[in-house]
Amino acid sequence: MNHPAPERPADVVARLRATFRTGRTKPVEWRTGQLRRLRALLTENGSDLEAALHADLGKSAAEAQRTEIGFTVREIDHTLDHLADWLRPEPAPVPAHLGADATAWTQYDPLGVVLVIAPWNYPAQLLLAPVVGALAAGNAVVAKPSELAPATSAALARLLPRYLDTDAVAVVEGGVPETTALLAERFDHIFYTGNGTVGRIVMRAAAEHLTPVTLELGGKSPAFVDRDADLDTVAARLVAGKFLNAGQTCVAPDYVLTDPETAAALEPALVRAVEAQYGADPARSTEYARIVNERHFDRLTGLLDSGRVVVGGGSDRSRKYLAPTVLADVAPDAPVMREEIFGPILPIVTVPGLDEAIDFVNDRDKPLALYVFSESDGTRERFAAETSSGGLGHGLPLAHLTVSDLPFGGVGESGMGNYHGRYSIETFSHRKAVLKKPLG
Numbered sequence: 001m002n003h004p005a006p007e008r009p010a011d012v013v014a015r016l017r018a019t020f021r022t023g024r025t026k027p028v029e030w031r032t033g034q035l036r037r038l039r040a041l042l043t044e045n046g047s048d049l050e051a052a053l054h055a056d057l058g059k060s061a062a063e064a065q066r067t068e069i070g071f072t073v074r075e076i077d078h079t080l081d082h083l084a085d086w087l088r089p090e091p092a093p094v095p096a097h098l099g100a101d102a103t104a105w106t107q108y109d110p111l112g113v114v115l116v117i118a119p120w121n122y123p124a125q126l127l128l129a130p131v132v133g134a135l136a137a138g139n140a141v142v143a144k145p146s147e148l149a150p151a152t153s154a155a156l157a158r159l160l161p162r163y164l165d166t167d168a169v170a171v172v173e174g175g176v177p178e179t180t181a182l183l184a185e186r187f188d189h190i191f192y193t194g195n196g197t198v199g200r201i202v203m204r205a206a207a208e209h210l211t212p213v214t215l216e217l218g219g220k221s222p223a224f225v226d227r228d229a230d231l232d233t234v235a236a237r238l239v240a241g242k243f244l245n246a247g248q249t250c251v252a253p254d255y256v257l258t259d260p261e262t263a264a265a266l267e268p269a270l271v272r273a274v275e276a277q278y279g280a281d282p283a284r285s286t287e288y289a290r291i292v293n294e295r296h297f298d299r300l301t302g303l304l305d306s307g308r309v310v311v312g313g314g315s316d317r318s319r320k321y322l323a324p325t326v327l328a329d330v331a332p333d334a335p336v337m338r339e340e341i342f343g344p345i346l347p348i349v350t351v352p353g354l355d356e357a358i359d360f361v362n363d364r365d366k367p368l369a370l371y372v373f374s375e376s377d378g379t380r381e382r383f384a385a386e387t388s389s390g391g392l393g394h395g396l397p398l399a400h401l402t403v404s405d406l407p408f409g410g411v412g413e414s415g416m417g418n419y420h421g422r423y424s425i426e427t428f429s430h431r432k433a434v435l436k437k438p439l440g
């Protein structure tokens with residue numbers, strides 16, 4: 001049987017633009033209707049999506065629900081609860097020289113046709129959460145899932161057209177050639193999640209059309225552990241945050257920064273925490289994910305001799321399994337410290353104290369997240385005041401991005417712009433300034 005040729009990118013964009021021009025995507029009823037349909041997609045096809053996420057990354061059903069499907073449902077529910085409120089025009093005071101009868105306000109206008117490009121590590125959440133914002137703001141959307149998570153990409157390409165308005169939402173699957181072809185088109189916003197190298201390609205392509213971009217990038221997110229911290233609690237939370245999705249999380253603690261005495265005490269605590277979380281043999285844990293592909297597996301195993309193995313170190317290429325691994329005595333310039341790890345390896349780097357820890361962070365690219373484990377208000381305040389990062393987590397990694405009322409995004413090398421909740425409305429709208437002066 002011959003499959004019909006896929007629609008050309010230019011035709012997809014033209015078709016969606018024609019829909020946008022009719023005004024169909026603007027009424028709040030259309031937007032909430034699409035969000036409810038997307039919610040139905042997620043709740044009615046949960047097991048298909050769980051299976052796809054398991055095929056791509058070995059995610060357990062519970063993890064798939066918590067970090068992808070349920071996460072997106074919560075984002076939808078939060079948006080449905082507050083959308084009318086967020087969209088309300090905001091009055092602005094008018095200066096006296098315009099007269100007492102003049103009024104002014106801002107209103108949110110949808111941008112038009114937006115492009116969402118997603119990565120492979122949370123391939124459902126990171127495609128759909130931006131789509132939620134784009135639809136809530138009244139746009140038409142082209143969604144480009146990651147080719148490196150092929151089962152999830154195929155599932156979303158099959159399901160989205162069955163649930164959403166196909167004249168306003170299109171899925172384009174593919175890798176570099178398909179994305180390059182899409183990027184040649186004029187969009188009204190491009191929302192890209194992935195690495196900084198491709199982020200630069202996206203921004204260059206966007207510049208041709210003066211298209212604004214949101215770049216959700218990554219980098220090395222440090223975790224500072226203070227000498228006063230309860231190390232069993234710290235270890236349990238570091239392990240839960242680092243080894244979720246086998247470390248393939250943009251906001252995972254990339255490395256631990258602490259003083260030598262605390263490092264020595266933290267090592268056994270981390271060994272206990274890994275065993276408590278994944279058992280004596282994590283290879284047998286159904287809750288532990290796999291590395292996305294052989295290329296990343298080989299890259300990661302190549303980093304294992306950057307330090308002394310405290311726990312883990314085992315691997316099985318045929319299963320793309322890499323044990324939750326902690327490395328100690330890691331030099332600041334060791335290979336594992338030269339790139340974002342994006343896998344289940346946690347190096348411990350030591351510095352003499354707080355001043356040097358802050359310098360260590362500030363000597364490097366601005367991270368997407370910074371975590372501080374300390375009982376001291378002074379220490380917490382110093383990190384807040386003296387460092388710059390996309391987000392700052394005191395005492396708990398990853399969790400800040402589940403707070404729907406916080407913006408999620410990076411700064412500097414970790415990205416530009418942000419989203420989630422009302423911040424998605426800001427991202428996917430133009431805030432139009434309006435002045436009204438009666439003629440009479």
Ligand code: NAD
Binds near residue numbers: 126145195218409
């Ligand atoms: P990836 O390889 O899936 O690439 C992301 C997207 O870019 C894909 O859709 C891919 O098709 C497209 N792409 C790849 N090469 C391209 C090219 N030459 N031209 C145009 N498009 C291209 O994912 P990745 O980049 O490996 O993702 C991992 C990175 O993403 C890490 O750095 C991680 O920290 C970061 N990340 C950031 C966030 C965040 O929210 N800030 C979330 C997840 C991942």
